[in-house]
Amino acid sequence: MNKPQVYPIAMRLVHWLMAALILSLLFVGLSMVSSLGPWQYTLLQWHKIAGVVALFAVLLRVALRLSSRTPALPNAIPKWQQAIAKLTHLAFYALLLLMPLSGYLMQNAAGRPLSVFGVSLPSIIATDLAWYGAFRELHAWLSIALILLIILHISAALYHGLIRRDGVLRSMIKH
Amino acid sequence: MRYGALLAIIAAIIAAFVYAASDKRQPVSAQDFVNLQQGDVIQQGFRRAHANGFCVSGEFIASGALAEYSSATVFQTGRHPFIGRFSVAGNNPTAPDVKAPVRSLALTLLPDSAAQWRTAMNTPPVLPVGTPEKFYQQLQAIKNNTIAEFFAAHPESAAFLQWRASYQPTQSYATEQYHSINAFYLINNAGQQQAVRWAAVPSAASETLSSDSQHDSQQEPAVTDSLQQELFTRLAQGPVTFDLVFTLATANDNASDATVLWPATNPQRIAGQLVITAANEQKGHQCDALNFDPLVLPAGIQPSEDPILRARAAAYAESHRRRAREVLLESLTGNNSAKGAGDE
Known part of the structure; x- marks a missing residue:
């Protein structure tokens, strides 16, 4: 079966929109936990709504990934690098699911109501301090893992685009 | 060159995250705030401020008097459950409650609803200073024993100092007035907004604390929870109640400045009655x-x-x-050294 040279347009579009959304979520998240600024409250509200949107976006992303034919990495790339590429992509999907879920559950455990675009969201777990601690810490540690993964991902993409010039970066940006 | x-690019991305x-x-x-508030000895598992306190619960019986000002469920005529907490200022959960300079009543109304409302009210009606940075310096001044100089350097603390000079602590949590301090906006169905502050005003008559119980006397040293015990005893006789009184801002009042007391002539509305029925x-x-x-x-x-x-909000979140x-x-470790939580 022939593999395409580039990712389908739907996947490229979702990839870049999610990249913008997730980078915004990470920067807002990192800033709002220390700031006493007047915009802190507004950003916190935005962070919660954007987090729920990101959860639906990643579900869409998984569905697209499973139903699309995606380009293979060039044969010239060593097997161990191909394996790492697969692993990082899997790790991305896992983290992108766990980030909004841990955020949601920490709000539940803190007994805080959540609503998005005027829709009240159900509480899945009971109010509990230790569980709040667990999900609050998980949310923080997962965000650090996600940031490290993003740095690795961008490094690899630029390595392919700038150094090897092998079409791997182009497969996600070609229009 | 391309490696460069x-x-x-990677260095710039890492720098942005850092x-x-x-x-x-x-x-x-x-x-920084929480580091300063928690002091040198960390009380594991307790709130970093207002560590000494206990839980209460009951019902808010809304009069409906605020329904024309706010669309919030909690102000519509009816009975709305709440979970609350009485506490005193300080980071030490075992410091004698009766000696603390500030007492608090915090409430989570309609805890299981999307229309949940939380408020943390304190005995002072105003703050000495109006920005987080100055508030931080105030805490530093308390720690360094330079608070008199701090107040002298901050004339906006006049209303607070006047309150402090006139304030007489009572013998019960049930006979104090607790203030929202900060102002909020009520928004009604037509989208009109009204700036307000509120206070829980006690129904019970107060007895001023004798100076003996406030300062250590030889006969009866102050204990950690004498105010707590008093409220538990009082509740055994029947509910403890407060009116939730809202003061409406006029065109002359600044909703952004918590250092200024609003005039006593401002219109007031009684939103309803807080009925505390249980404590733990x-x-x-x-x-x-x-x-x-x-x-x-x-x-x-x-x-x-x-x-x-x-x-x-930001400091409470860090403490939490x-x-x-x-x-x-x-x-996780099965170590039960901490006795629970304890100003968020």
């Missing part, structure tokens, strides 16, 4: 898990632009995170 470009994660971007961070130790009870963040607001109430209000982490670690 790659490295420069900058965003640093709490040194601003003069005072939520972490904080450990193992519902209020312990809650951060009484004054920015958990239902539709129909919005925060004012008061910078202190935003800072309260720290004690939750400690309680989690204790539950």
Whole structure:
């Protein structure tokens, strides 16, 4: 079966929109936990709504990934690098699911109501301090893992685009 | 050259993340606040301020008098459940409650509803200073025993100092007045907004605390929880009640400045009656898990632009995170040294 040279347009579009959304979520998240600024409250509200949107976006992303034919990495790339590429992509999907879920559950455990675009969201777990601690810490540690993964991902993409010039970066940006 | 470009881009991305994660971007961070408040001895699992306290619960019987000002469910005529917490200022959960300079009543109304409302009220009606940075300096001045110089250098503390001079602590949590301090906006169905402050005004007659119980006397040393015991005893006789009284701002009042008292001639509305029917130790009870963040607001109430209000929310969140982490670690290691949580 022939593999395409580039990712389908739907996947490229979702990839870049999610990249913008997730980078915004990470920067807002990192800033709002220390700031006493007047915009802190507004950003916190935005962070919660954007987090729920990101959860639906990643579900869409998984569905697209499973139903699309995606380009293979060039044969010239060593097997161990191909394996790492697969692993990082899997790790991305896992983290992108766990980030909004841990955020949601920490709000539940803190007994805080959540609503998005005027829709009240159900509480899945009971109010509990230790569980709040667990999900609050998980949310923080997962965000650090996600940031490290993003740095690795961008490094690899630029390595392919700038150094090897092998079409791997182009497969996600070609229009 | 191309390697240089790659490295420069990656370095820039890492620098951006490190900058965003640093709490040194601003003069005072939520972490700085909590570090100062918690003091040198960490009380594991307890709130970093107002550590000494206990849980209460009951019902708010809304009169409907605020329904024309706010669409919030809690102000519509009816009975609305709440979980609350009485506490005193300070980071030590075992310091004698009766000796603390500030007492608090915090409430989470309609805890199981999307229309939940949290408020954390204190005995002073105003703050000495109006920005988080100055508030931080005030805490530093208390620590360094230079608070008199601090107040002298901050004339906006006049209203607070006047209150402090006239304030007589009572012998009960049930006979104090607790104030929202910061202003909020009520929003009605037509979208009109009205700036307000509120206070829980006690129904019970007060007896002023004798100077003996406030200062250590030889016969009867102050204990950790004499105010708590008093309230437990009082509740055994029947409910403890407060009127929730709202003061409406006029065109002359500034909703963003918590250092200025609004005139006593401003219009007031009684939103309803708080009826406290039960009290429990904080450990193992519902209020312990809650951060009484004054920015958990239902539709129909919005925060004012008061910078202190935003800072309260951020500092409470940091305190909540720290004690939750400690309680989690204790539950994982089976170490029960901490007796629970305890100013969020």
